[in-house]
Amino acid sequence: MHCYVCAETGVDSEAIAICIVCGMAVCKDHLIRADVDMWEGGYPFPPHKLKKKLPRVLCKECYSALVKQEQ
Numbered sequence: 001m002h003c004y005v006c007a008e009t010g011v012d013s014e015a016i017a018i019c020i021v022c023g024m025a026v027c028k029d030h031l032i033r034a035d036v037d038m039w040e041g042g043y044p045f046p047p048h049k050l051k052k053k054l055p056r057v058l059c060k061e062c063y064s065a066l067v068k069q070e071q
């Protein structure tokens with residue numbers, strides 16, 4: 001599978017992860033691993049806070065939409 005972001009700019013690089021939000025395949029330059037413990041919109045997790053934050057892979061677009069705006 002190829003990185004979606006790179007493919008859009010004509011670059012052929014191999015994707016190593018999938019954004020859990022939009023499902024886009026991304027290479028190491030376009031993924032962001034973020035520790036996210038709260039999700040809007042009813043992400044299927046138990047309502048109580050987990051003791052450990054879960055690292056999740058996001059693409060840069062989803063990261064700025066979901067994580068950055070909370071800060």
Ligand SMILES: [Zn+2]
Binds near residue numbers: 003026027030
């Ligand atoms: Zn890429």
Ligand SMILES: [Zn+2]
Binds near residue numbers: 020021022023061
């Ligand atoms: Zn995404």
